[in-house]
Amino acid sequence: xxxxxxVWADKTASILSENGLVVWTLSSAAEARQACTDWHxxxxxxxxxxxxxxxxxxxLSYSLA
Numbered sequence: 001x002x003x004x005x006x007v008w009a010d011k012t013a014s015i016l017s018e019n020g021l022v023v024w025t026l027s028s029a030a031e032a033r034q035a036c037t038d039w040h041x042x043x044x045x046x047x048x049x050x051x052x053x054x055x056x057x058x059x060l061s062y063s064l065a
Contacts, residue, residue: 005032 003023004016013032015023026032 005029
C-alpha cells in the first residue's frame with residue numbers, strides 16, 4: 001500500500017490513500033511522517049520499502065506494501 005502526505009495551507013498534514021481518501025490528518029508534516037514510519041514498522045519488520053520523501057508542495061510517498 002502506498003500513502004501520500006498532503007501539507008495544507010494551515011501547515012496541517014493529511015495522510016492520503018492511493019485513491020485520495022484521507023486516512024489521518026495530523027498537526028504537521030513531521031508528525032505525519034512519523035505516523036507513516038510508525039505504521040510501517042508495525043506492518044513490516046524492515047524499513048527497506050519506506051519513504052520517498054520530498055519537501056512541502058509535493059506529496060510524500062510511503063510504500064507500506
